[in-house]
Amino acid sequence: xxxxxxxxxxxxxxxxxxxxxxxxxxxxxxxxxxxxxxxxxxxxxxxxxxxxxxxxxxxxxxxxxxxxxxxxxxxxxxxxxxxxxxxxxx
Amino acid sequence: xxxxxxxxxxxxxxxxxxxxxxxxxxxxxxxxxxxxxxxxxxxxxxxxxxxxxxxxxxxxxxxxxxxxxxxxxxxxxxxxxxxxxxxxxxxxxxxxxxxxxxxxxxxxxxxxxxxxxxxxxxxxxxxxxxxxxxxxxx
Numbered sequence: 134x135x136x137x138x139x140x141x142x143x144x145x146x147x148x149x150x151x152x153x154x155x156x157x158x159x160x161x162x163x164x165x166x167x168x169x170x171x172x173x174x175x176x177x178x179x180x181x182x183x184x185x186x187x188x189x190x191x192x193x194x195x196x197x198x199x200x201x202x203x204x205x206x207x208x209x210x211x212x213x214x215x216x217x218x219x220x221x222x223x
Numbered sequence: 224x225x226x227x228x229x230x231x232x233x234x235x236x237x238x239x240x241x242x243x244x245x246x247x248x249x250x251x252x253x254x255x256x257x258x259x260x261x262x263x264x265x266x267x268x269x270x271x272x273x274x275x276x277x278x279x280x281x282x283x284x285x286x287x288x289x290x291x292x293x294x295x296x297x298x299x300x301x302x303x304x305x306x307x308x309x310x311x312x313x314x315x316x317x318x319x320x321x322x323x324x325x326x327x328x329x330x331x332x333x334x335x336x337x338x339x340x341x342x343x344x345x346x347x348x349x350x351x352x353x354x355x356x357x358x359x360x361x
Contacts, residue, residue, distance in 0.1 A: 134298050154330030156323055157312065161334060169344035171334065173312050173327045183300040186311030192346070220346050 135195070139202035140174045140184040146201050146208055147191070162191065164212060169220050192218055270296045272317070276325055284329065285361045292321055308353040309346070332358065 140160075144151065149160035149171075157173030172190035175182050188198040193214060200206035215221045233239065275289035293304050294317050303320035304311040305328060312327045314320030335343065335351040343351065 152330070152334055154334075155326035157327050157330060159327075159330050159334055164344075167342050167344045168335075168338060168347045170346060171331065173323075173330065175312065175323065183297050183302070183313045185297045186302045186304065186313055189304075189309065189311060220344055 134181075135184045135187055135198060135202065137175065137177075137180050137182045137184060139199070140172070140187055142202040143187060143191070143198060144172075144174060146204075146206075147211060148208060164215070164221055167221075169215060192220055266296075274317070274321055276321065276328075279325065279329065279358060282329055283361050284358050286358055288357060290328070290357055292324055294320055308350045308357075310350065328354065328358070 143149075144160040147160075147162045147170075149162045151174075152159040152161060154173065156176055158176065159171055159173055161168050161171040163169065170191045172187050175184065185195070188195045191198065191201075191211075193201070193211070197206060197211075197214070201211060212221065216223050272294045274292050274294055276292055277286070277289050279286060290305055291307075293306060295302050295304070297313065300313050300315055301317050301320040302311055302313045303317075303324040305324060308328070308331075310324070310328060310331055312320065312323045314323045331350065332354045335347055335354070338347075340348070
């Protein structure tokens, strides 16, 4: 399960801009001045809150999202995946 | 028994029973695992429900049409997704998941609208287009 800690780690890894929303912090991921993805990080004190929806929001598999959170996948590697999937113009 | 006769095999000897029972036990475990997987998939499908968002009150927004939300279980919680816009969040109950999605849709809409069109990549631009087709500020 992807937890709130994972969600925050992914936001940091992707250098996301955090926008405070109603019940979420919206993590907007930008590249070359363009927003290419965004996802909500739930508010609340529970660190084990499920954030299993994040992989779909940043266009990667659950395994790749876990790698982003745990460090093996770098920001540059994620950008490469985004280029391959057409979310960033090449 | 004469010493010239070959020793008769005892069909109930420990070795014979083990030879016959072990493959059956392995097959049973395979079948049991398949049943468990089917049961889990069935549970997921049975618990997946479609709930429309019919109002955004008291927020100052009107809906052009209901927003279809798919609720799926994940562990002890539920994921709520508006698939057309590819926007999801979660909650401890189905109601909380829908409530969280309602607020995230508005947060996302407001953020994307605040950005210049040229600052949105293909997916956020598409998401904004979908959201505009469903909701508008009043």
